[in-house]
Amino acid sequence: MNFLVLLHSYLRWILLILLLASIFKALSGMNGKKALTAGDKKIWLFTMITAHTTLLIGLILLFVGRIGFTNIPEGVSVMKDATYRFYLVEHPLMMLIAIVFITIGRGQAKKAIPDAVKYKKAFWFFVLALILILAAIPWPAREIGRPLFPSL
Secondary structure (H helix, E strand, O other): OHHHHHHHHHHHHHHHHHHHHHHHHHHHHHHHOOOOOHHHHHHHHHHHHHHHHHHHHHHHHHHHOOOOHHHOOOOOOOOOOHHHHHHHHHHHHHHHHHHHHHHHHHHHHHOOOOHHHHHHHHHHHHHHHHHHHHHHOOOOOOOOOOOOOOOO
């Protein structure tokens, strides 16, 4: 299980880098009034794939991880315990919404709308996703925080 936590933690960095690249591509396309390129579509696709892969690993951890649903100690109230509430409710919910935004943002490339509109919509969906992801990461300074780069 430690390997999955490690993989999940490192995938977040890849996702953040790809999401920032997607935002930059959408912004430059929006401001430059460019045509949507194959490169733009690929970076958006890789961002979505990474997000979904991270989600699948997160769902496994949500159920069978050290702080998963199957390992809640008897007598612990999930909503009253900050750690359990964060890892079982807040983190998964915000990340799921962020991944929906990433998926919708990436889906703009397939729509039969002007490229400028695709870039603009994708930009805003990616920015919203980034805000949610940054808010839901267990940063080390938080009470429920984890290391930036965990080790086995």
